[in-house]
Amino acid sequence: MTLKFDEICIDAHDATMLGRWWSEVLGWPHDVDADGDVVLRAPAGAGPNWLFLATPDAKVVKNRIHFDFRPDDQQAEVRRVIGLGARRVDIGQGDSSWVVLADPEGNEFCILAAED
Missing domain, CATH: 3.10.180.10 (2,3-Dihydroxybiphenyl 1,2-Dioxygenase, domain 1)
Incomplete structure (x- = not known):
């Protein structure tokens, strides 16, 4: 069996705003999928795509990653x-x-x- 690193999933209070912000920082294109999640498409060789998922929870502690x-x-x-x-x-x-x-x-x- 082989695993491919496909996406990094990032919870966000405002997934649309945060996805657009990171799209601008990285210079990667973004779109909104059928579920309303924001997807940043990594250029070839740049790593996995980033997927921003809406959550009602606010960040409260230092990131674990x-x-x-x-x-x-x-x-x-x-x-x-x-x-x-x-x-x-x-x-x-x-x-x-x-x-x-x-x-x-x-x-x-x-x-x-x-x-x-």
Whole structure:
């Protein structure tokens, strides 16, 4: 038996808003499926699709899983994503080479330093 990593499912209080936001951050196309879920279609080789599912529950604790992104220019990417509505968050990372941000619903993610 073989498994294929097909989707990452993300609960969201406002799936439409959050899916569109991440679509803009990643530059991936999005659409709404027959169930009303927002699907971000990953370009070939970019990983699995992202599926945003509406839930009435608000996020209340630190994520148990998060995304790390490695840009060509860390500071430029941090400025760009903050300009789109992300915010810096402190989850106890201290002085580190990565920057921890949160999306509009508070989900943490990291912008890593560029590779040398």
